[in-house]
Amino acid sequence: MDAFILRALLGGLMVALVAGPLGSFMVWRRMAYFGDTLAHSALLGVALGFLMGISVNLSVILVCMALAAALVVLQRQRRLASDTLLGILAHSALSLGLVAIAFLETVRIDLMAYLFGDILAVSWVDLWWILGGGAVALLALVGIWRPLLSATVHEDLARVEGVPVTAVGIAFMMLIALVIAVAMKVVGVLLITSLMIIPAAAARRLSRTPEQMAALASLLGCLAVTAGLWGSWQWDTPAGPSIVVAAAGIFLLMLAVPVDWMRRRGEAGRAEG
Numbered sequence: 001m002d003a004f005i006l007r008a009l010l011g012g013l014m015v016a017l018v019a020g021p022l023g024s025f026m027v028w029r030r031m032a033y034f035g036d037t038l039a040h041s042a043l044l045g046v047a048l049g050f051l052m053g054i055s056v057n058l059s060v061i062l063v064c065m066a067l068a069a070a071l072v073v074l075q076r077q078r079r080l081a082s083d084t085l086l087g088i089l090a091h092s093a094l095s096l097g098l099v100a101i102a103f104l105e106t107v108r109i110d111l112m113a114y115l116f117g118d119i120l121a122v123s124w125v126d127l128w129w130i131l132g133g134g135a136v137a138l139l140a141l142v143g144i145w146r147p148l149l150s151a152t153v154h155e156d157l158a159r160v161e162g163v164p165v166t167a168v169g170i171a172f173m174m175l176i177a178l179v180i181a182v183a184m185k186v187v188g189v190l191l192i193t194s195l196m197i198i199p200a201a202a203a204r205r206l207s208r209t210p211e212q213m214a215a216l217a218s219l220l221g222c223l224a225v226t227a228g229l230w231g232s233w234q235w236d237t238p239a240g241p242s243i244v245v246a247a248a249g250i251f252l253l254m255l256a257v258p259v260d261w262m263r264r265r266g267e268a269g270r271a272e273g
Contacts, residue, residue, distance in 0.1 A: 004120055005233070011122040011130050012225035012243065015183040015195065018134040020203070020218030021141055022179055023196030025172065027204065028152050033083065034071070034173070035193035037090040038180050041067040042189040043097030045181070046114055050107050051100065057129045057181055064177030067093060072170055094189075117188035117240025119229070126185050133182035137175045144168050149210055186225075187240040198247040199224060202254040220250050 026035055042060045049059030067089060074085050101109055113121065122130075141148075150158040151165045159165050180192050187195050199221040200213065207213035227250075228243030 004122075005229070007122045007124065007127060008119045008239065009226070009229055011127055012119055012186050012229065013222050014127070014130045014134050015179075015186045016199070016221030016225050017218045018137050018179055019183065019196040020199055020216075020221050021214035022137065022176060023200035023221075024203070024210065024214045024217050025148065025152060026176070026193075026196055027200045028210075031176075032193060032197050033086050033090075035176055035180070035196060037071070037086045037093070038064045038067060038173075038177050039189045039192040040090040041093035041097070042180055042184050042192070043114060044093045044100065045097075046109070046184075047097050047100035047104065050104050050109070057126075057133075057184075060181040060184060061133075061178055063093075064180055065174050068170070068173040068177050072166075072173070113188070114184065115188050115190050116238060117184070117186055117191060117243075119186045119239045119243070120232075122185050130182045130185075133178050137178050140171065140175055144171055148172055187243055191240055191244050194244045195221060195224070195247065198244070198251050202247075202251040205254050205257065221247070224250055 026032060041063050045060030045063035046056050048063060049056035052059065071085060071089060074080070075082055080088075101111065110118065147158070147163045147165075147168045148171075150161065150163050151168055155165055176196075179196070180189075183192050183195065186192075200217040202220050203213045203216035207216055224247035225243050227246035229239060231237060231246060232239040232242040
Protein backbone atom coordinates (compact mmCIF):
# COMPACT_ATOMS: atom_id res chain seq x y z
CA MET A 1 0.00 0.00 0.00
CA ASP A 2 1.34 3.43 -0.95
CA ALA A 3 2.41 5.55 2.00
CA PHE A 4 0.03 8.41 1.24
CA ILE A 5 -2.96 6.04 1.12
CA LEU A 6 -1.92 4.53 4.45
CA ARG A 7 -1.61 7.99 6.03
CA ALA A 8 -4.98 9.00 4.61
CA LEU A 9 -6.63 5.87 5.96
CA LEU A 10 -5.07 6.23 9.42
CA GLY A 11 -6.02 9.91 9.62
CA GLY A 12 -9.58 9.25 8.51
CA LEU A 13 -10.05 6.37 10.94
CA MET A 14 -8.71 8.40 13.87
CA VAL A 15 -11.06 11.26 13.07
CA ALA A 16 -14.02 8.89 12.70
CA LEU A 17 -13.32 7.26 16.07
CA VAL A 18 -13.54 10.56 17.94
CA ALA A 19 -16.24 12.08 15.73
CA GLY A 20 -18.71 9.28 16.54
CA PRO A 21 -19.24 9.99 20.27
CA LEU A 22 -19.13 13.77 19.78
CA GLY A 23 -21.54 13.52 16.87
CA SER A 24 -23.93 11.47 18.99
CA PHE A 25 -24.19 14.29 21.51
CA MET A 26 -24.58 16.80 18.68
CA VAL A 27 -27.54 14.78 17.38
CA TRP A 28 -29.09 14.47 20.85
CA ARG A 29 -28.62 18.17 21.61
CA ARG A 30 -29.59 19.32 18.09
CA MET A 31 -26.30 21.15 17.60
CA ALA A 32 -25.63 20.35 13.94
CA TYR A 33 -25.79 24.00 12.93
CA PHE A 34 -23.45 24.92 15.77
CA GLY A 35 -20.92 22.49 14.34
CA ASP A 36 -21.28 24.11 10.93
CA THR A 37 -20.65 27.52 12.49
CA LEU A 38 -17.39 26.39 14.07
CA ALA A 39 -16.36 24.61 10.89
CA HIS A 40 -16.86 27.77 8.84
CA SER A 41 -14.69 29.70 11.28
CA ALA A 42 -11.85 27.25 10.64
CA LEU A 43 -11.04 29.00 7.38
CA LEU A 44 -10.50 32.23 9.31
CA GLY A 45 -8.11 30.31 11.54
CA VAL A 46 -6.18 29.13 8.48
CA ALA A 47 -5.81 32.70 7.21
CA LEU A 48 -4.73 34.05 10.61
CA GLY A 49 -2.23 31.23 11.00
CA PHE A 50 -0.49 32.18 7.76
CA LEU A 51 -0.69 35.90 8.55
CA MET A 52 0.86 35.49 12.00
CA GLY A 53 3.32 32.80 10.97
CA ILE A 54 2.12 30.18 13.46
CA SER A 55 0.90 26.61 13.10
CA VAL A 56 -2.32 26.48 11.09
CA ASN A 57 -3.70 23.72 13.31
CA LEU A 58 -3.07 25.79 16.43
CA SER A 59 -4.61 28.94 14.95
CA VAL A 60 -7.71 27.02 13.85
CA ILE A 61 -8.13 25.59 17.35
CA LEU A 62 -7.82 29.05 18.91
CA VAL A 63 -10.26 30.68 16.47
CA CYS A 64 -12.85 27.89 16.85
CA MET A 65 -12.64 28.06 20.63
CA ALA A 66 -12.88 31.87 20.58
CA LEU A 67 -15.99 31.66 18.39
CA ALA A 68 -17.53 29.07 20.73
CA ALA A 69 -16.90 31.35 23.71
CA ALA A 70 -18.37 34.34 21.84
CA LEU A 71 -21.47 32.32 21.03
CA VAL A 72 -21.97 31.40 24.70
CA VAL A 73 -21.69 35.07 25.71
CA LEU A 74 -24.13 36.21 23.02
CA GLN A 75 -26.62 33.46 23.86
CA ARG A 76 -26.66 34.46 27.53
CA GLN A 77 -27.65 38.02 26.57
CA ARG A 78 -30.78 36.60 24.88
CA ARG A 79 -31.12 39.48 22.44
CA LEU A 80 -31.29 37.22 19.38
CA ALA A 81 -32.41 33.63 18.83
CA SER A 82 -29.65 31.01 18.76
CA ASP A 83 -30.23 30.09 15.12
CA THR A 84 -29.93 33.75 14.15
CA LEU A 85 -26.65 34.10 16.05
CA LEU A 86 -25.30 30.93 14.47
CA GLY A 87 -26.18 32.17 11.00
CA ILE A 88 -24.50 35.52 11.59
CA LEU A 89 -21.34 34.03 13.07
CA ALA A 90 -21.03 31.20 10.52
CA HIS A 91 -21.23 33.29 7.38
CA SER A 92 -19.33 36.23 8.86
CA ALA A 93 -16.42 34.01 9.92
CA LEU A 94 -16.31 32.20 6.55
CA SER A 95 -16.44 35.45 4.58
CA LEU A 96 -13.85 37.11 6.82
CA GLY A 97 -11.57 34.12 6.28
CA LEU A 98 -11.91 34.38 2.50
CA VAL A 99 -11.19 38.12 2.63
CA ALA A 100 -8.15 37.55 4.86
CA ILE A 101 -6.79 34.93 2.45
CA ALA A 102 -6.99 37.51 -0.35
CA PHE A 103 -4.37 39.58 1.50
CA LEU A 104 -1.90 36.69 1.55
CA GLU A 105 -0.22 37.73 -1.69
CA THR A 106 3.08 36.04 -0.87
CA VAL A 107 1.52 32.74 0.26
CA ARG A 108 -0.02 30.27 -2.14
CA ILE A 109 -3.04 28.50 -0.59
CA ASP A 110 -5.02 25.65 -2.10
CA LEU A 111 -8.43 26.97 -1.07
CA MET A 112 -10.33 23.94 -2.38
CA ALA A 113 -8.22 21.66 -0.20
CA TYR A 114 -9.23 23.57 2.93
CA LEU A 115 -12.88 23.82 1.89
CA PHE A 116 -13.37 20.19 0.82
CA GLY A 117 -10.42 18.42 2.39
CA ASP A 118 -7.24 16.89 1.04
CA ILE A 119 -6.93 13.67 2.99
CA LEU A 120 -4.50 12.21 0.45
CA ALA A 121 -2.04 14.97 1.37
CA VAL A 122 -2.09 14.17 5.11
CA SER A 123 1.48 14.07 6.43
CA TRP A 124 2.93 12.28 9.42
CA VAL A 125 2.92 15.60 11.27
CA ASP A 126 -0.80 15.94 10.53
CA LEU A 127 -1.33 12.42 11.86
CA TRP A 128 0.35 13.35 15.14
CA TRP A 129 -1.93 16.40 15.40
CA ILE A 130 -4.98 14.24 14.75
CA LEU A 131 -3.82 11.57 17.21
CA GLY A 132 -2.99 14.08 19.94
CA GLY A 133 -6.11 16.20 19.49
CA GLY A 134 -8.36 13.16 19.15
CA ALA A 135 -6.93 11.53 22.27
CA VAL A 136 -7.41 14.70 24.30
CA ALA A 137 -10.98 15.07 23.03
CA LEU A 138 -11.89 11.44 23.81
CA LEU A 139 -10.37 11.53 27.30
CA ALA A 140 -12.11 14.81 28.08
CA LEU A 141 -15.42 13.46 26.76
CA VAL A 142 -15.10 10.39 28.97
CA GLY A 143 -14.52 12.72 31.92
CA ILE A 144 -17.68 14.76 31.31
CA TRP A 145 -19.80 11.92 29.89
CA ARG A 146 -22.17 11.48 32.83
CA PRO A 147 -22.84 15.17 33.57
CA LEU A 148 -23.12 15.95 29.86
CA LEU A 149 -25.58 13.10 29.39
CA SER A 150 -27.63 14.28 32.37
CA ALA A 151 -27.74 17.83 31.01
CA THR A 152 -28.71 16.50 27.58
CA VAL A 153 -31.59 14.37 28.89
CA HIS A 154 -33.06 17.01 31.24
CA GLU A 155 -31.17 20.24 31.78
CA ASP A 156 -33.31 21.61 34.63
CA LEU A 157 -33.19 18.34 36.55
CA ALA A 158 -29.43 18.19 36.06
CA ARG A 159 -29.10 21.67 37.60
CA VAL A 160 -31.14 20.57 40.60
CA GLU A 161 -28.86 17.57 41.03
CA GLY A 162 -25.84 19.88 41.13
CA VAL A 163 -24.49 19.34 37.63
CA PRO A 164 -22.53 22.42 36.40
CA VAL A 165 -24.59 22.57 33.22
CA THR A 166 -23.05 25.75 31.83
CA ALA A 167 -19.45 24.64 32.42
CA VAL A 168 -20.12 21.21 30.94
CA GLY A 169 -21.79 22.75 27.90
CA ILE A 170 -18.84 25.08 27.31
CA ALA A 171 -16.41 22.17 27.67
CA PHE A 172 -18.38 20.20 25.09
CA MET A 173 -18.29 23.14 22.66
CA MET A 174 -14.53 23.37 23.09
CA LEU A 175 -14.18 19.67 22.30
CA ILE A 176 -16.14 20.14 19.08
CA ALA A 177 -13.84 23.03 18.18
CA LEU A 178 -10.77 20.85 18.83
CA VAL A 179 -12.03 17.98 16.68
CA ILE A 180 -12.99 20.33 13.84
CA ALA A 181 -9.48 21.78 13.88
CA VAL A 182 -7.72 18.42 13.68
CA ALA A 183 -10.23 16.97 11.16
CA MET A 184 -9.97 19.85 8.70
CA LYS A 185 -7.49 18.04 6.44
CA VAL A 186 -9.75 14.97 6.18
CA VAL A 187 -13.02 16.33 4.76
CA GLY A 188 -12.56 20.11 4.71
CA VAL A 189 -14.23 22.92 6.62
CA LEU A 190 -17.50 22.65 4.66
CA LEU A 191 -17.94 18.92 5.28
CA ILE A 192 -16.51 18.33 8.75
CA THR A 193 -19.87 18.41 10.51
CA SER A 194 -21.26 15.76 8.16
CA LEU A 195 -18.67 13.25 9.37
CA MET A 196 -19.92 13.79 12.92
CA ILE A 197 -23.65 13.99 12.24
CA ILE A 198 -24.37 11.40 9.53
CA PRO A 199 -22.80 8.30 11.20
CA ALA A 200 -24.39 9.26 14.52
CA ALA A 201 -27.80 9.67 12.87
CA ALA A 202 -27.38 6.29 11.18
CA ALA A 203 -26.37 4.62 14.45
CA ARG A 204 -29.39 6.01 16.29
CA ARG A 205 -31.81 3.52 14.72
CA LEU A 206 -29.73 0.52 15.78
CA SER A 207 -28.84 1.59 19.33
CA ARG A 208 -30.66 1.10 22.60
CA THR A 209 -28.27 2.98 24.90
CA PRO A 210 -26.16 6.14 24.54
CA GLU A 211 -22.97 4.11 24.82
CA GLN A 212 -24.09 1.77 22.05
CA MET A 213 -24.90 4.71 19.79
CA ALA A 214 -21.53 6.37 20.40
CA ALA A 215 -19.61 3.15 19.68
CA LEU A 216 -21.68 2.32 16.60
CA ALA A 217 -21.33 5.87 15.27
CA SER A 218 -17.54 5.50 15.44
CA LEU A 219 -17.74 2.13 13.69
CA LEU A 220 -19.97 3.47 10.90
CA GLY A 221 -17.70 6.49 10.54
CA CYS A 222 -14.69 4.22 10.08
CA LEU A 223 -16.65 2.23 7.49
CA ALA A 224 -17.53 5.45 5.65
CA VAL A 225 -13.87 6.55 5.62
CA THR A 226 -12.72 3.19 4.27
CA ALA A 227 -15.45 3.00 1.63
CA GLY A 228 -14.96 6.64 0.62
CA LEU A 229 -11.21 6.24 0.16
CA TRP A 230 -11.71 3.04 -1.81
CA GLY A 231 -14.24 4.76 -4.06
CA SER A 232 -11.94 7.74 -4.52
CA TRP A 233 -9.09 5.41 -5.48
CA GLN A 234 -11.22 3.39 -7.90
CA TRP A 235 -13.04 6.22 -9.67
CA ASP A 236 -10.64 9.14 -9.18
CA THR A 237 -13.16 11.24 -7.23
CA PRO A 238 -12.41 13.83 -4.50
CA ALA A 239 -11.56 11.90 -1.33
CA GLY A 240 -13.27 14.13 1.25
CA PRO A 241 -16.63 14.37 -0.54
CA SER A 242 -16.41 10.64 -1.36
CA ILE A 243 -16.21 9.87 2.37
CA VAL A 244 -19.31 11.97 3.03
CA VAL A 245 -21.17 10.29 0.15
CA ALA A 246 -20.26 6.89 1.63
CA ALA A 247 -21.57 8.04 5.03
CA ALA A 248 -24.81 9.21 3.39
CA GLY A 249 -25.13 5.82 1.69
CA ILE A 250 -24.73 4.05 5.03
CA PHE A 251 -27.40 6.32 6.51
CA LEU A 252 -29.81 5.43 3.71
CA LEU A 253 -29.12 1.73 4.29
CA MET A 254 -29.93 2.17 7.97
CA LEU A 255 -33.21 3.85 7.02
CA ALA A 256 -34.07 0.83 4.89
CA VAL A 257 -33.75 -1.52 7.87
CA PRO A 258 -37.29 -2.13 9.23
CA VAL A 259 -37.85 -0.87 12.77
CA ASP A 260 -39.76 -4.05 13.65
CA TRP A 261 -36.77 -6.17 12.65
CA MET A 262 -34.49 -4.12 14.89
CA ARG A 263 -36.90 -4.46 17.79
CA ARG A 264 -37.04 -8.23 17.35
CA ARG A 265 -33.22 -8.32 17.34
CA GLY A 266 -33.16 -6.34 20.57
CA GLU A 267 -35.73 -8.59 22.21
CA ALA A 268 -33.85 -11.71 21.08
CA GLY A 269 -30.65 -10.29 22.55
CA ARG A 270 -32.31 -9.63 25.89
CA ALA A 271 -33.81 -13.12 25.94
CA GLU A 272 -30.42 -14.71 25.33
CA GLY A 273 -28.96 -12.56 28.10
